[in-house]
Amino acid sequence: MKKDIYILAIESSCDETAAAVVKNGREVLSNVISSQIELHKLYGGVVPEIASRKHIEKINPVIREALSDAGMTLEDMDAIGVTYGPGLVGALLVGVAAAKAISYAKNIPLVGVHHIEGHISANYIENKELEPPFLGMVVSGGHTHLVLVKDYGKYEILGRTRDDAAGEAFDKVARAIGLGYPGGPKIDKLAKEGNPKAIAFPRAHIADAPLDFSFSGLKSSVLNYINSCEMKHVEINRADVAASFQAAVVDAIVDHTIEAAKMYQIRKVALAGGVASNSALRQAMKERCEKEKLEFFYPSPVLCTDNAAMIGCAAYYEYLAGTRHGLDLNAVPNLKIGQR
Numbered sequence: 001m002k003k004d005i006y007i008l009a010i011e012s013s014c015d016e017t018a019a020a021v022v023k024n025g026r027e028v029l030s031n032v033i034s035s036q037i038e039l040h041k042l043y044g045g046v047v048p049e050i051a052s053r054k055h056i057e058k059i060n061p062v063i064r065e066a067l068s069d070a071g072m073t074l075e076d077m078d079a080i081g082v083t084y085g086p087g088l089v090g091a092l093l094v095g096v097a098a099a100k101a102i103s104y105a106k107n108i109p110l111v112g113v114h115h116i117e118g119h120i121s122a123n124y125i126e127n128k129e130l131e132p133p134f135l136g137m138v139v140s141g142g143h144t145h146l147v148l149v150k151d152y153g154k155y156e157i158l159g160r161t162r163d164d165a166a167g168e169a170f171d172k173v174a175r176a177i178g179l180g181y182p183g184g185p186k187i188d189k190l191a192k193e194g195n196p197k198a199i200a201f202p203r204a205h206i207a208d209a210p211l212d213f214s215f216s217g218l219k220s221s222v223l224n225y226i227n228s229c230e231m232k233h234v235e236i237n238r239a240d241v242a243a244s245f246q247a248a249v250v251d252a253i254v255d256h257t258i259e260a261a262k263m264y265q266i267r268k269v270a271l272a273g274g275v276a277s278n279s280a281l282r283q284a285m286k287e288r289c290e291k292e293k294l295e296f297f298y299p300s301p302v303l304c305t306d307n308a309a310m311i312g313c314a315a316y317y318e319y320l321a322g323t324r325h326g327l328d329l330n331a332v333p334n335l336k337i338g339q340r
Helices: 037-041 048-070 089-106 115-126 166-176 183-191 216-231 238-263 279-291 309-320
Strands: 006-011 016-023 027-035 079-085 110-114 134-139 144-151 154-160 268-272 295-297
Touching: 006 048, 006 089, 006 309, 016 048, 016 309, 027 048, 027 309, 037 048, 048 089, 079 089, 079 115, 079 309, 089 110, 110 115, 110 309, 115 134, 115 144, 115 268, 115 309, 134 238, 144 238, 154 238, 166 183, 166 216, 166 238, 183 238, 183 279, 216 238, 238 279, 268 279, 279 295
Parallel strands: 006 079, 079 110, 134 268, 268 295
Antiparallel strands: 006 016, 016 027, 134 144, 144 154
């Protein structure tokens, strides 16, 4: 009889300190997340030094809680999975150091996980039928990647942002119209009150790389619109700005994803990353996939934002593939997807 595999997963790449226990890659026994959003709201964004210090404070209690919630101990774990990149170097180091300490003290195999591969793997947790190959659209605060998932742990990037990530653009525009941080959920909420066709913001198309994204021009267009209105003393309808901006981002993401699916003849599409919880993006992608007769998958909002359950899922497939890291594992803030 096949032995069940239990993985303790740790995630600390940005401003969430998280730990989870995952059974056989797809069954989450616990998923504990300590968020720093309220702390960083004061500064309008994540302050790396503050994030690192808070991770140090929270990492051990979060790990203990994850084990307690799962009703298990470190001795029950078959491996320790930990995010080692990409992300904020100081924040990553806290999680990596904790994972290495446990690995050494308990002689448990250590498996380093790529943060973006974790986001993609979040789709496996609630969609038990999902298996590669499929198209992964990763949309977060730091990344906008269109990824061909060839097999477990095997990826090819088909398109990426040339400048701002989609989530980064959301934060900057939210700040510009006075919504504050974090921008994504606030714009999503306000946009429901606005007209997405009120303002004709641009959709960037890159001639030599049709699957790549660019959001800096869109962001600049929003800022120029706001400045123009202020100079002319024209009242700004914030809901219309939010809705029109959001529509431009959603159109670009959905159009590129559908185009890639046709180009590579892929029949399954999976959203991932923090912005994947955006209601307009989910609805638009769902409608286009239905129209094109593509299967569409997406995680629950709690699995879209940074969490350790997704890291445990990715670590499971790395573990099965024989991936093991030594105590020389280091944080790699600019780690490329597929890099080992």
